[in-house]
Structures are given as structure tokens and as C-alpha cells.
């Protein structure tokens with residue numbers, strides 16, 4: 001008997017399931033082969049451990065649930081397989097898209113975000129604005145260097161505005177009731193990108 005044969009019958013041997021002749025062969029191999037003896041001792045320990053474990057009857061339906069899950073995973077894997085094969089193509093498209101967007105380099109997000117808290121001031125409708133005082137507020141990143149100009153009804157009112165801690169504030173007084181237009185041009189000096197915010201609002205007199 002060689003080691004391979006010995007190990008293929010080891011389980012049955014340990015559980016005493018072999019016939020007389022086979023058992024004798026196994027015992028003979030055990031005597032001459034230290035490797036298989038070690039394996040045999042390990043198997044004995046495992047059997048001992050298992051015999052100490054209480055047999056538990058799985059709850060009804062568990063087997064069904066497990067099979068169902070296996071089936072589900074199997075189906076999912078099959079479904080995903082074509083996608084996995086296309087992954088390099090997707091990766092390439094993604095890289096091209098990112099490169100394209102990077103090269104186009106639109107106004108950075110913070111400028112877009114700055115476009116604009118004017119909306120905040122006219123929450124119901126961009127074109128209707130009710131309070132008696134008009135405030136134009138642009139929240140910018142305080143640590144960045146912006147250049148901006150504000151026009152109200154085509155007139156440059158930049159000098160009337162304040163720029164405090166990243167906030168541009170304009171409080172024009174004496175606006176007539178009616179539609180007005182505010183235009184803010186902001187340029188991020190670091191990146192050179194710029195954004196333009198153009199809003200029409202309605203002022204309800206009293207100002």
C-alpha cells in the first residue's frame with residue numbers, strides 16, 4: 001500500500017469501517033510511514049473533536065434557503081460575466097471621458113457653487129424677489145484669490161459691494177419696483193477659470 005491509497009481510506013479506517021484485510025494493510029503502512037502516522041493521528045483528533053460536538057438538526061428550510069442563495073449567486077455571476085469581459089473597454093471610456101472633461105476644464109466646482117446664493121435670496125422663483133432690501137451674496141472660498149465685478153442693471157456697482165471672508169455682499173438702496181438684473185463675473189486668479197452669474201429678479205418696491 002502506498003501513501004495515496006492509505007490516505008484515501010484514512011477516514012473509513014479511523015471510523016472502523018474497513019474490512020479485516022484492508023485494516024491489516026493500513027496498520028502495516030502506519031508502522032513503516034511516519035508521515036501517514038502523523039496524518040492518522042491528526043485524523044483521530046479530528047474524529048474525537050467531532051464526536052464531542054452535538055449534532056444539530058438544521059432548521060427546516062435552511063437547505064432550501066442555501067440552495068436558493070447559491071442559485072442566485074450563480075445567476076448573478078453569469079449575468080455579470082459579459083460586463084466583466086467589457087471592463088477594460090469601460091475603463092478606457094472612463095479615462096477618455098475624464099481626460100476630455102479635464103481638458104475642457106470648466107469653471108471649477110466652487111465657482112459653480114457660488115452660482116449662486118442669489119437663488120437663496122429668491123427661493124420661490126428666480127425672477128421674483130420680495131424683500132425691500134436687495135442683497136446679492138456670493139459665497140466663495142475665503143482662502144482663494146478672486147477677482148470679481150458686479151453689475152446692476154448694466155451699471156458697474158463693484159465699488160459699492162463688500163468682499164468679506166469670501167462673501168460678496170451688495171445692498172443697493174432705492175431700487176424701483178420692477179425687474180432688475182444682476183450680473184456677477186468672478187475669476188479665480190489661481191486657475192484662471194471664470195464664471196458668470198446672471199440673474200433677473202423682481203423688486204417689490206419700498207426700497
Ligand SMILES: [Zn+2]
Pocket residue numbers: 002003004006029033035036037
Ligand atoms: Zn505513507
